[in-house]
Amino acid sequence: MTNQHNEHPWEVKSPWITPFNVVAALIVLMGIYLTYLRFTGGLAAVTNLDDNYPWGIWISFDLLCGVALAAGGYTTATACYVFGIKKYHAAVRPAILTAFLGYALVVFALHYDVGQPWRLAYPIFVQQGTTSVLFEVGLCVFLYVTVLFLEFLPAPLERLGIKRVRNIMVKLTLVLTVFGVILSTMHQSSLGALYLILPSKMHPLWYSTHLPIYFFVSSMFAGLSMVIFESTLSHRWYHNRMDKSHLEGTPHVTFGFAKAAAWIMAGYFFIKFFGVVLNNNWAYLNTFYGMIFSIEMLGFVALPAFLYIKGVKTRNIKLIRWTAVLAVFGIVFNRFNVSLVAYNYHLPSEMKYFPALAEIGVTIFVVTIGLIVFKFIATRTPIFYELPDYKGSH
Numbered sequence: 001m002t003n004q005h006n007e008h009p010w011e012v013k014s015p016w017i018t019p020f021n022v023v024a025a026l027i028v029l030m031g032i033y034l035t036y037l038r039f040t041g042g043l044a045a046v047t048n049l050d051d052n053y054p055w056g057i058w059i060s061f062d063l064l065c066g067v068a069l070a071a072g073g074y075t076t077a078t079a080c081y082v083f084g085i086k087k088y089h090a091a092v093r094p095a096i097l098t099a100f101l102g103y104a105l106v107v108f109a110l111h112y113d114v115g116q117p118w119r120l121a122y123p124i125f126v127q128q129g130t131t132s133v134l135f136e137v138g139l140c141v142f143l144y145v146t147v148l149f150l151e152f153l154p155a156p157l158e159r160l161g162i163k164r165v166r167n168i169m170v171k172l173t174l175v176l177t178v179f180g181v182i183l184s185t186m187h188q189s190s191l192g193a194l195y196l197i198l199p200s201k202m203h204p205l206w207y208s209t210h211l212p213i214y215f216f217v218s219s220m221f222a223g224l225s226m227v228i229f230e231s232t233l234s235h236r237w238y239h240n241r242m243d244k245s246h247l248e249g250t251p252h253v254t255f256g257f258a259k260a261a262a263w264i265m266a267g268y269f270f271i272k273f274f275g276v277v278l279n280n281n282w283a284y285l286n287t288f289y290g291m292i293f294s295i296e297m298l299g300f301v302a303l304p305a306f307l308y309i310k311g312v313k314t315r316n317i318k319l320i321r322w323t324a325v326l327a328v329f330g331i332v333f334n335r336f337n338v339s340l341v342a343y344n345y346h347l348p349s350e351m352k353y354f355p356a357l358a359e360i361g362v363t364i365f366v367v368t369i370g371l372i373v374f375k376f377i378a379t380r381t382p383i384f385y386e387l388p389d390y391k392g393s394h
Contacts, residue, residue, distance in 0.1 A: 020375075024368050031365025034358050038112055046358035052344055053353035055113075061363055062109035064191060064335040066102050067141070068215075069328065071223030072230070073099025073148055074184040077177040079256075088256060090249030093155055093383045094234060095227050100148035101370050103141060109366045133193045140187035147180045155381040158390050166390075189216040195338060205284050205293045206342035208275050217268045218331060224261040225304075225327035228254055232321045238378055243385035251317060258308040258320045261327065265305035272297060289345060296337060300330025 037045045049056050076095035080088045111117035124142060129135045150169060157166035192215030199207055208214065231250055235242070276282065284290050304327040311320035340353065378384065 020371075024372055027365055027368040028372075030361055031368070034361050034365065035112075037358065038362070039117075043115070046356060046362065048353060048356045048359065050353070052347065052351060053340075055339065056353060057340075057355040057359050057363060058109055058113040060336050060339040061332065062113075062366060063106055064339055065332045066106045066109070067188065067191060068219045068222040068331050068335060069226045070099040070102030070106075071184065071188065071219040072227040073102075073151075073223070074177075074180045075220055075223040076227055077151065077173075078181055079260075081174050081177045082181070085256070087249060087252040090246045091227055091231065091253040091257075093152075094230055094378075095223075096148060096151050097155075097374065097377060097383055098226065098230050099223075100145070100152045101374055103145045103148060105366055105370045106141065107145065108369070109363075112362055133190050133196075137187050137190045137194070140183045140190070144180060144183040144187065147176050147183065151176050151180070155383060156377075158387050159381045163389075184219070185216060188219040189213065191215050192338075195343075198343065201344055201346075202338075203284070203289050203342040203345040204279060204281050205276070205289055206338050208279065210271070210275055211338075214268070214272065214275075217264065217271065218334060221261040221264040221268065221327065222331040224257040224264070225324045225331070228257055228261075228321060228324035229328050232324065234378070234384065238384055241379065241384050245386065246384050254317055254320055255312050255315070258323070259312045262305045262308035262312070265301050265308070265327075269297060269301045269305065272301075289342070292337065292341060296330070296333055300326065300333055304330060 034046060043049055047056060047058075072095040076088060076091050079085050080092050107120075110120060114120050121142075123129050123132075123135050124139055150172070154166050154169045157163075157169065189212035192211035192213075195202060195207070195211055196209065231253060235250065276285075285294065304323050307319060307323040307326070311317070311323060344352070382390075
């Protein structure tokens with residue numbers, strides 16, 4: 001990869017007809033058709049959901065994975081603005097944008113899963129079920145999407161030249177960051193707490209009263225790994241839109257986040273191992289579900305932690321980037337295990353849930369919408385560069 005950069009990245013133009021745009025357009029057309037089927041024929045027209053599995057891939061991937069992988073927003077902002085590690089500044093805006101789109105798409109995807117999507121906000125604004133964990137999750141996500149939007153706002157304001165409002169938003173950065181950390185701590189852990197009501201339906205290797213802690217801790221290294229993963233893709237596709245300071249700051253982010261992720265993964269592995277000991281679940285390890293649990297912990301926690309450390313020590317940035325892919329997949333694997341594999345493990349195979357092609361199609365459609373919007377914003381606002389009038393003023 002070349003180290004050359006464009007002196008004026010904001011002037012780079014992109015062609016309209018590209019392989020990505022063509023494929024994305026086809027997926028969007030498919031998604032529109034599936035959306036029509038969903039909202040005219042109901043859930044039964046496009047899903048394999050039933051009374052045993054009221055939550056499927058739209059919750060497992062679009063919600064649980066989406067929220068965990070969007071945690072890069074609060075981890076990066078905390079490192080830069082709370083702990084004052086300014087060498088990570090290059091990653092802040094891409095991470096905030098990724099997190100904002102991630103949470104926005106979670107809300108968007110929930111419209112497909114909710115039976116009456118026009119009542120998605122009903123529990124918050126009409127009838128507050130304040131004793132429900134799900135109410136707390138919904139309220140925190142609603143507030144955090146707002147916080148992420150405000151954190152993202154300086155970028156488009158700079159592009160539009162609205163300096164006064166932009167300066168006000170920049171001054172609020174620390175307050176918004178702290179508020180975002182509080183909200184993230186609450187709803188990341190509460191997503192795990194949702195499954196505390198299922199002790200008889202979840203496999204003992206995954207069910208634990210410590211699920212809220214597991215979800216929160218894993219979200220931290222998920223966010224760090226996602227920032228590295230997003231940075232890798234951005235450098236592949238938007239290299240010519242990055243200024244010199246962004247390119248020079250990226251290695252600091254990659255090595256620093258890899259080291260932090262490795263330590264958090266080690267801690268996560270320890271507390272999960274302690275959970276097996278505490279609940280005396282040794283016998284379950286010698287079963288089919290024990291094999292899946294072992295693959296999750298050894299292949300997607302212990303191994304990435306080791307590879308991260310090796311990559312940092314040898315200054316092997318390529319190894320770290322591939323490890324980030326492994327870690328991101330590991331988070332997806334874990335959330336699917338908790339919400340689908342471990343759930344209703346006692347049911348016979350013919351009663352198990354597997355997503356319909358239309359369900360998978362809607363998920364691909366939602367992800368594609370996120371990529372399209374990311375591309376649109378990243379090519380039109382100062383995400384990977386600083387405009388001359390705002391150099392060093394963040």
